Amino acid sequence: MTIKTNALKSIAIAVTLSCSALSLSATAHDTHAHENTASVKALENAVAGDHRTAKNKARDQYRHPVETLNFFGFTPNMTVVEITPGGGWYTEILAPALKGSGKFYGAHYPDTGEDNYYSNSRKKLVKKLASDVVFSEVVLTDFTPRQKSELAPQGTADLVLTFRNLHNWKDAGVEQVFKDAFNALKPGGVLGIVEHRLPAGVSPEKARGYVSEVNTIKQAKAAGFRFAGSSEVNANAKDLAIHPKGVWTLPPRLALEDKDRAKYLAIGESDRMTLKFVKPAK
Secondary structure, three states, X not given: OHHHHHHHHHHXXXXXXXXXXXXXXXXXXXXXXXXXXXXXXXXXXXXXXXXXXXXXXXXXXXXXXXXXXXXXXXXXXXXXXXXXXXXXXXXXXXXHHHXXXXXXXXXXXXXXXXXXHXXXXXXXXXXXXXXXXXXXXXXXXXXXXXXXXXXXXXXXXXXXXXXXXXXXXXXHHHHHHHHHHHHHEEEEEEEEEEEEEOOOOOOOOOOOOOEOHHHHHHHHHHOOOEEEEEEOOOOOOOOOOOOOOHHHHOOOOOOOOOOOHHHHHHHOOOXXXXXXXXXXXX
C-alpha cells in the first residue's frame, strides 16, 4: 500500500512539474508574441508617418521595411546603428520607431568642410534631421570607409544595419566595416545586411554594383560573426543583374533616363540578399 501511495505521489509531482513547465513555456511564447506585435506596430506607424514623402513611400513595395526589420529582430527598445544612412530613407523609419524607448546612431561620413560627396552627404542628412521632431533623438557618429571607425560606443549596440552599401566599399572596406560592427555590438547582437545580389556564375564585371552572397558570408564570419540566416523578402526574380549601366540602370536611379524606361520600371528595383549575422555570446 505504501509503495502504491508513493508511486501515486511521484506521478502527481511529475504531472504538476510538467504542467508548470508548459505554463512557463506558454507564458514565454505569449510574451514574445506580444513583443513582436508591438514591434511590428511601431514599424508600421513609422512607415505610415506624415514625415515621409510620397516618393519614399512608393519604394516600400521594393524595400519591404517592416518585414526586413522584423527579420533582423528589431524592437523599439534596442540600440540601433545604421551605417551610412545616405539620404535617410531608412532613418525616416528607424528614428520614430525607436524614439522614446531605444537609441539610434547614424554612422555617417564626417563633414570635413570640403566640397565633396562625403561632406555634402553629411550636410544634407544634418539638414534633414533638423526638419522634423521625429529625428530629434538621432545621434550621428563618424564613419570613414576603409578606416577603423567607432560606429557607436563599443559593446552597446543590439543591432547594426547597412542597406545597399557593400558595393561601394569593395572587399577591404567591407572587411573593415564588419570589424567595426563587431566592436559596436553587444554579445548576441545582430548585424543585418541588405545588398544587391550577384547571381551565381555571373562575374562582377558583367553585373556592376552587385555583390556575392557567398563572399559576404565568408567576410562576416572572418570578422567573428555567426551566420544566422537569410530572407528572400527583398528578392526580385525579374532582375537578372546584367544591365548596360550596372545596377544603376534599374529604378530608382534609372541611369539610362528615358531609354528603355518602361522595360526597367517593369523589372523594378534590384534583386537583393537579406542576411542576418550574430555576434557570439561570450
